[in-house]
Amino acid sequence: MQTHSLDLELLRTFIGIVDSGGFTRAGERLHRTQSTISQQIKRLEDQIGQPLLCRRGRRIQVTEAGEVLLGYARRMLALDDEARAMLVRRETGEIIRLGISEDFAGRHLPKVLAAFSRANPQVRLDIRADLSVKLRDDFDQGELDVALFKGDRPMAGADGVWPENVSWVGSAAEALPRLEPLPLALFPHGCLFRRQVIERLDRLERNWRIAYVSPSLASIQAAVACGMALAPLGQTALTADLAVLDAKALSLPLLSPVWFSLVVRPGSPSRHALAADIAQVVGALNQAAA
Secondary structure, three states: OOOOOOOHHHHHHHHHHHHHOOHHHHHHHHOOOHHHHHHHHHHHHHHHOOOOEEEEOOEEEEOHHHHHHHHHHHHHHHHHHHHHHHHHHHHHOEEEEEEEEHHHHHHHOHHHHHHHHHHOOOEEEEEEEEOHHHHHHHHHOOOOOEEEEEEOOOOOOOOEEEEEOEEEEEEOOOOOOOOOOEEEEEOOOOOHHHHHHHHHHHHOOOOEEEEEEOOOHHHHHHHHHOOOOEEEEEHHHOOOOEEEOOOOOOOOOOOOOEEEEEEEOOOOHHHHHHHHHHHHHHHHHHHHHO
């Protein structure tokens, strides 16, 4: 027995008749003549092999087979509409490539990105969280449209710059680990904090060891919170289970502030709108810590 796929246009006509209550109104809604509507329903009934509609005076009623088909038809057309809308959006919508310093992305950014996406459904965000040195290189090479990263000094020509204090951090609940050699929880090579800490400890001839290394801020925070190690962290990375330590009392080198730089590649207004939302969050955090 030969089978045929259901024609979505015929299903759309069928639903139009049911929802409008008749052939004439369906024709007006679908911009087709009544004879065309009748022919389409006849073709659909031939495909199904059963009557779908019956007349009761001036009223149109749905048969038992029509009731079954109606539920499937609505679902099929909903999927068709969704698929076409998604494809059109991907074809015509804007993509913004966003790079965010890893130690800022996880805690402070999700809400602002979610709000931006709701307000700009035509924009798709491709987000990369990474070490600042890699983000700076990616932006310089044209691989990012908007980026927020840290450096020893503010980037010249940046759309926004903010200082961030860096402190020695330990557990707020656990006793300090044995400090000789000094156990450190650090990001991998390339991290601004890592370079600063190791250079200054070596300058003081202070013995140290890497007790924990991870590219994830959450992992660094967890290692410090459980008393495994100390870490250099910026003020935006502090949580309730971490405590800022007295560097002088522990004979630790003082750490210099770093700078957030927010940069936007020239282009659509959406890029600048996203950057403005990020700047508001960074500025508020900086003001609160002042």
